[in-house]
Amino acid sequence: MIVDALSRGDAPGTLYTLEPDLDSLKDSPAVEAMINPHGMDPMRVLQLAFSMGTVRARAVVVGCEPKDFGDELEGRMGLSDMVQSSIEGAVEMVESVVRQILASSGMCPV
Numbered sequence: 001m002i003v004d005a006l007s008r009g010d011a012p013g014t015l016y017t018l019e020p021d022l023d024s025l026k027d028s029p030a031v032e033a034m035i036n037p038h039g040m041d042p043m044r045v046l047q048l049a050f051s052m053g054t055v056r057a058r059a060v061v062v063g064c065e066p067k068d069f070g071d072e073l074e075g076r077m078g079l080s081d082m083v084q085s086s087i088e089g090a091v092e093m094v095e096s097v098v099r100q101i102l103a104s105s106g107m108c109p110v
Contacts, residue, residue: 001101002042003094005083006063013082014065015089017097020046022059058101062094 006016020043042061049055067080079087 001094001097002045002059002061003090004042004061004063005066005069006042006061007066007069008063010065011082012065012067012080013086015086015093016061016063016065017093018042018061018063020059020061022046022050022055060097060101062090062097064090 006018008014008016042063046055046059064083064086067082
């Protein structure tokens, strides 16, 4: 599971759950050799994982729409008020996804 800021064009603080098609990512172009940890979105992280070898895990992304990422050189430290107010919902979303994954693997009831 990846939990991160995920810009998809909705209102800041909007929460998303995505399960990317990993088969389409394994054939995507190679990721640049230079890695910037402040500029990596979840799909790029998964592409990087595929560039290192076979990925057998199920990938689920829980994301929150940011207000902005700050300027290009410095970025932004801290959370905007809109994102801060979505934390409780994000925790509930992560817990729900974990329960679903465990239930589908037979490890715990829903």
